[in-house]
Every structure is written in C-alpha cells, then in structure tokens.
Amino acid sequence: MITRLTQKFPEKEVYASLHPLLGGYFQHHFKGFTEPQLYSIVSVHRRDNILISAPTGTGKTLSAFAAVLSELMHLSDVGQLEDKVYAVYVSPLRALSNDIEKNLKAPLEEVQKAAAKLGKEYPIRVGVRTGDTPQNERAAMLKKPPHILITTPETLAIMLTAPKFSLAMKETRWIIVDEIHAIASGKRGTMLALSMESLQRLSPAITRIGLSATVAPLDEIANYLVGNETKGSSRPCKVVDVSHIKQMDMKVLSPLPDLINTTQKKMDKAVYELLDDLIGNHRSTLIFTNTRAATERVVHHLKEKFPSKYEGFIGAHHSSLSREHRLHVEDNLKTGKYKVCVSSTSLELGIDIGYIDLVILLGSPKGVARALQRIGRAGHKLHDVVKGRIVVLDRDDLVECGVLLKNAIEKNIDRVHVPKNALDVLAQHIIGMVVNDPRKIEEVYEEVTHAYPYETLSRTDFNAIIDYLSGHYAGLEVRHVYAKVWIDEATGMMGKRGKMARMLYMTNLGTIPDEAKVKVKIGEHVIGTFDEAFMDRLKKGDRFALGGNTMEFQFARGMTVQAKASAGVPTIPSWVSEMLPLSYDLALEIQKFRKLMQEKFRLKKSKKEILTFIDSYLYVDKNAANAIYEYFYQQFRFAEIPHHGSVLLEVVKEEGMTNFVFHTLFGRRVNDALSRAYAYALGRMIHQDVDILLGDNGFALRFGGKASPEKLISLVHSWEFEKILEIALRTSEVLRRRFRHCATRAFMILRTYMGRTKSVGRQQMSSRLLLSAVMRMDENFPILREARREVLEDLMDMTHAKEIITAIEQGMIKVDITHLDTFSPFAFNLIAQGHYDLVKLEDRLSFIKRMHEKVMQHVNETDAQL
C-alpha cells in the first residue's frame, strides 16, 4: 500500500520524537524543522517506510537521519549501543558519500559538545565504505562496525555476501537510498533492488527510506523502494511530496528575436553576450549543456571573448574529465573562487557545490523532470528562490522549451522508465545469493520476485536463467566448466560451484559496463577517438567529423575504425551518442500544442488572436511568441502542422535521393524503434540500403530510386512489429554492443579472471564470437533475449512505438502523405543534422537558411495568389 502523507506533524510532536540533545541542536541551529523534516522525522521514528521527494537544500539528509541519530543516542544512554550496523546509507556517487559523511559529522559533533557539558558521551560511529576504501580500514570496520554505514550499491552487494561482515548487518534497522530517482531508472537500480531484498532477508524488520529529487510517477518509485509483499501488492510505504516547496523563477530566453534570418556568427555573438550578461548579474552561475563537447566549447568561447572576466573564474565539469579536475572545480565553486561552472550531465546529482544563484540551461534539457532537477541545483538554502533560465538555440528548441516550461510550472512531470525483468542482473545476483550457502530454488524465486523490477518475472524466465547458470547449454562432459551453480532437482536445492566462486563474484560484480574509446585511423595514423556508442549508428560510407576533419567510415576491427578522408558534409552528427532523448510525455504535450495551433490556423484566426493564445498557453515573452507564430505559420502555409492524431509523411526528392520524412513527434526512443522497423520494410521492398536520420520530432528514410509510401505504411503490421525489430536488429552494432554488456553482467564473459583484467577491446572481440555462437545455438538464449530486451525497452521505446503502429492501423492516427518540392520548415532540423557538427556549424545554418528561403518563396507565392 502506497499512501501519501498529506499532513505535516506538529513541531511539538517532532521534538517529542527526538532525543532532547538532538532536539536542542535543531532548535539552536535551525530554529526548528524544514518542511520535509516535519513530514518524515516522526515517520522514520515510527519505522514507516517512506519516500521523500524534495529539492536540494531543504534538509533532506537530516529528514532521513534525525530519527536514526536520535535512536542511536537513546541506545547509548541505556548502554545498549552495540557494535553493529544500525543504518545503511546508499548513494550512487562516491562523492556524495563523502558529502553525507560530513553532513552527519556536523550534528554529531555539536551533540557531543552539548553532551560533554553534561558529562556524557555518544560514541556513535559513522563510516564510509566504497571501492576506494583501503584494506586496513575495511579490517578495522570488521572489528568495530560503523553504526551508520555509508556506501555504494556495488559495495553493499559485496558486503552482503561477506560471511563475517554481513553478520554486523543482521539487525540493521534502516536502509536509506539517496538520489533514488536517478538510480531506479537503470540496471544499477535493478541490482540495488535485489540487494535490498537480500538485506531484508538478513534483517526482516528493516525500514526503507528513499530520498528523491523531482520525479514521476512517485508511486512507482515508492514501489521500487519497498518492493512487494506478495505478487502485485506493494509493501507499505508513505510518500512525501514536497518537491514544489521552493519558489521557482523560470524563463525561456531567445538570444535573438529571429532565429532563422541570421548568420551563425550573429547567433553565436548573441548567445555569448546573453550568457555573459546573465552571469554578470549573479554571484555564481551553473550552466548545463547537453554534450561534453558543448561544455568545452562554451568555456572556451567565454574565456576567449571576455578573457579578463572569465580566465581563472570559470570551470568545465563533465565525465570525461579527471576526478582531480572535477573536485578542483567543485571546490572552487564552493569557495566562490569560480563565478561560473559549465557542465553536461555530471552535476545533476546533489554534490555539494555551495551557493548557486542562477542555473542556465543551454538548449532544451529534453524533459520536465530533468529541467526541474537541474534548475533545482540553484538556491541551496531553503528559502531562496530557485532561478532558472533556458536559452534556446533554434526554433524547435523554442517550441519545446516553451511547452516544457508550461509543464514545469504546472507540475506536469514526465515519467521515468524503470527497467523490468533484466535477466543478466538476475543471473549475477543469484550467484551472489548462493555464494556462501546453498538455498532452496523455490525460495530464491520468491525472494527475487519481491523486488519491484522482477514482480512480473515468469517462472519460465527464471528457470531459463537457472539453466544458464547451471551450464545446461553445455554438454554433460564439459558442464562443470560452464556451470556457476549446481542444482539438485531431487532436493530442490541450488548452490555455488567451485572454490573460486566468491572471489569471482566479488571481482566481477557490477552493472556498469566498461567503456572505452574507439580509435579512428586513416591507414596507420591515429586521427582521434570517439565513444563506443557512436558505432551504434555508423555504417560503411557514413561520414562523420573528427578533429575538424570529415571522415568516411570504412570498417571496424575490434576497437579500431578504419576511415578515409572525405570532402562533404557529415551524415552522422558526432554528439549523437550523447544526446538525451526528448521524453515521450513531453513530446505528447508538444503535439497537443501543435494540434491547438493547427486548429487556430484552420479556423483562420488572426495573428493577433493566435499570439494572444500563445501568450496565455505558454509562459514566453513577446519575441518568443512571435517567433513561434512565424514558425507555425510557415509550416502551415507550406504543408500541414503534424500533430497528435495525424502523422505527416512528406516525400521530398532532393539531389537524386528520395526522402520519406515522418513527422512523428514522440521522442528519439520511440522514433528509433519506428525508424528501424520502417527502414527494414523499405529495405526489403527496394532491396537497397536505406539511410536513417533520427530525431526527437521525427525521422527520415533516405534512399536512391522510388518507392510507394502507402505500400510501406501498409507493410508494417502491429502484430509483427516486435519480430520485425528483432530481425532488423539481428546484425546491428547496437545489439552487439549491448550483448557484450549483458554477457559481462551475466558472467558469461568474466572481466577479471585468474588475476587478469580484460581490456574493453578484448571483451568486445570475445563478445562478438560469443554472440554469433549463441545465435547459432539458440536464438532464445536468455542472455541474448536480455540484450534484445535492453535495446528494445530501455534504449528504445518499443512499447509506445507499437501503440502508434496499432493506432495507425486502426485509423486512430492518420498518416497524411504529401509530396513536396522541398523540405517543410518542421523538417529542417532533422535533415540538417549532418550539418550539425561542431566545426561546420556555418554549414548547418546556411543549409537551413537555403531551405528556408525556398519555403518563403513558396509561401509568398501562395499568399500572393490568395
């Protein structure tokens, strides 16, 4: 049962639930309790499971820990504070762990001081244990376990299998999971959910506490936190939603009143002047971009254009930078030395970076929740107004951010996706479950299905994993080589195989895949590197930009790509693997807006009326409203405004190629699935290569020759959709790569074996062999099935894509096929993608302008005729 806590507890009651000395600390230091604390402290005291959704700087840490500290103090008072772990705190980042330790030490020290005056002392131990913790510290922890243990999901999993240390957790009373919104949406979270069940088995009376930033749906995250009592029935959990308590001052800003009739130079100048202006008016600013390259670029340009202002006062922060560098930047922000920090996604989570009074989002953050989480990093103190500015870079950005802002203000948060039934993580965890003592297979199934991500795990899938783990796919004589566990059907028991089982488990545990850069060579010369993920979309003949040059992909061998120099525009933008996808929910909201606009145009409303409408519907300024009007007007005069209920398919022949542009505004994840299915069908129709251009607002299929769009639509059936995708993906790079990740998680490839660790290149080559062997052996092999599931459900969004195909079939979504001489305005950004590259930005805007001129010519001609 998930219930919302709508009533705060009166302050008196909160004080009454706390140890007097701790209450005194709150009274003295904070003059009372923050909003989240008024809801949660008593609940934690009462041992209720609770999920607290609150922004940064609202006393979240203490809302979880106050009651814990209080209880430890009471135990100490009556001499019952034992040497065991009473509370476990888990956070996804090691840096956060260090912050929390500091945050707990402060009240503890104060309390110790007050206690000393009374001749008392509270020997409460707080300890951090992560992958970095040195051996001597770990040994010390075994002798004297910390009462509050701060750790990461991976280290928690390891400790749960440690025969001696796990004893210290037999009566752990609380587990606190921080940044739960971030962790639940990936496989790390899947593993954590299983670890929480293991911990619950060790300590059945445990209370679970989750700390979250703004996220939806809150009830699902609560269910994730507490798991299920029985099938389909969640354990009890209270939910506190105080995510709105900070006042938000959010605006969408456009650097220029006209985003199309301009040059790249003017645009750049305006963007940096705007940024400089905003930064100048605030003490400290945090700028979020969407890619690491953009982060570097912004820092570089600000330093270049205004050296005296920024040299020494600005820092870049992203995942490719070293840890020292990042710590250095974080410190400088905290001390105020740095006036501005530019980050991609790395500063989204709550590391303490001191006082930020403005957050700027450069370009759309692609989701309401993400926008609020990022902007929520501003105003670290409780009563600060949280100030956020979204700077848009083109017309699609403008519309997207306009609708995003509306939804943010109206608290309409897009939903997060929690991966379900991940079989690879399950396999790894089951090994951990039996790595010490054998267990009843039935009980193993029951335990894992308590975890939310596995609530719908079928017995068939579970059995398939048990078969895999017991090496059933190998012949009897060699089964002992492949089996990681033994099973005894007679007794229904299973156990670990081999003396090295625990060592192998500990050294290979984890869900985060090793990633490495792919080397790009022309002949023998190494030109540069790029992310492995970039390979997902690359095929022979594709052009990409690297280090200021355009190259053409020839082939790949392991982690090396052979390319040749090329003139011409890149066909694949370099940032494609980093780009965050537009959330499905927000995409639907933008469609709604488009539909309303289409209606207004159809009913021939005047410009004034429409501007009034935009003004009332969105929260944007006059310039922005005007730009939006013009954009829609041009699209409407030229073609149609594609919207909810109708998909515009424009057919444009250009430079000898035919383009099918599908205006499916559902976000990249859905469009990835749709585009691959349609590309497959088209490829089969014409027996030729089909290029895919993929975006959030739609996708384009490009090919030589002719084909009938009507026939293409009729060939993709909803009942075969999944099968079509499976076949389309069979020989794809993306499946290969994800299969490597899944095979490594499921211990089919051991990263570390016999004391040696494999490089990513080695893992990659062996996984290719493994994949082709598995495909020959059994296309339904569970690890292969999981790789497919991961691609189709987590990376792409096949579920919603299938709904759309079904709706098209049933006529609920119309497909309007239009033949045009040139691309419609809404198609520009999609088609210009290859021009989107860092170096050739000139080309991109000039390309769009060229198309725009054609459109305007047509629009003016039709207007003249009216």
Added chain:
Amino acid sequence: MKKESILQHEKENLFPQKKTLLPVEIAPGFQAVDLALYVPADDCLILGDLQLGLEEHYNNQGIFLPRFNFKEVKEHLHALFAEKKHVSHIFLNGDIKHGFGNASNQEWREVIQLLELLSEHADKITIIKGNHDIAIEPIARFAKVKLEKKGVLLEHSHAYVCHGHEIPNDEAYDHAHTVIIGHDHPAIELQDGATKQKYKCFLAGNYERKRIIVLPSFNFAAPGSDPREGALSPFLQGKLDHFRAWLVEDNVYDFGLLERLN
C-alpha cells in the same frame, strides 16, 4: 483477405540447415564443395583451418563460449561423405587445433575423434602444420597420420598445399603452378538493404606467377574476416581487387571479382 507480411521471405534463423553439395569449379581442376576443396586429379579433399579446441581456449580466459564447433564440423563432414564416400587423401591444411601451447583436453579429444572419422573415408591423412599447431606432434603420432612441416605438392594437379602464414622455403613450392593456402579465414560481408551478413568464401587470384586459392576456415565459431581489411598471409599483401570470390552458404555462389563487391 490475407495481408502481405514483410517477414514472409525472412528465413527463420540466420543459419540454414539444409545443404546441397554441388561442387563448383573455382579454377580448372579445383572444386569447392561446401567449405572444402576437392581436387579430382589427385582424388583429394582439402580442409582449411579447423581450430578445434577454440572454445576451451576461451574458457580458460573466462569467456564461456558454448561448445558447438566440433558438432557442426562433424555434421558438415557427414554430409560431405554422404555424397562422396571415399577419397584417396585428405589434407588438413593447418591450424587444426586452436591453442598455442600443449594440446588441451578438448583439443586432444576432438582432434582424435576427427582423425578417426576421417580415416574411415580416406586412405591417407596428412596434417600440414599451421602457426597455431605448435604442439601437434603428440597428436599426430598417436593417430598415425603424416605430419608435414612445410607443405605438400600434389602429384597430378601440381598444386602446392601449405598453410600460408609464410612463403615456403621449398623447392617443391617453386615448381608448383598453383598454391592452396588457408590461414586468412576469408569471409565477405554483404548488405541487402536491411540486413548485413558475413559469408565465408573461397578466393582465387594470382601471386607472382602462380595461381593462388585461399580456403575458408572449416569451423563455425569464428565468422572469418575480409582480407581487404587487413590480410595476414604474405601471399595476400598486394592488391586483392583481381581476386574472385565464391561465397558459401547452403551452396557455393560465384560472386565475381572483389573489386566489384562493395
């Protein structure tokens, strides 16, 4: 009304089971049958790199590659021998076993079984040592087959059979018209709109003034690689455009000159 399905022409899986074993002449006097080469003039069958024991080799590195290669090798051999019950001579052209060191359990077992199977269908068996066959002597001694360290000149067809990892230092080689090598595991990737697939192939071309035939590897674990993307053999270091490829799937298909492929 039956709706047309885009999947109706799709094969159930990527690896068809049925094989038709029509020999295809890839050079005068040399026939490709499935993945093996048959030389009628000498009544001999030549098989390329088998790499038995590959799976165990990977297991020892913590990679749990399933054991399936040998089973498939046997299936293919049975199909071959169903068509042609007996030959005078069978040549195993190098890299019979995978590992570099002493023969492992799997290698030992599988090579013995293989040699037993082959000896039922041939009068003589010769193993030509490849670069992976470092410790092949014990196996060869045990199974009473002949082990050749360099290469063999076929009497009637004047073809020199050697592994191909080095240019042979052998007078017999100098006199040969044709060289038959393995080592490179040639395979070509084809793309048909929606799908990409790699197919093992025979290659025939020229090297200096000899004709050269490159055998596909006779194993099912490694998919092979395109020699134009980095050939290993010293015989294949020059331009390969003039080579002709025959791709093998359920049959042997002539795909013509490499320069016209991709």
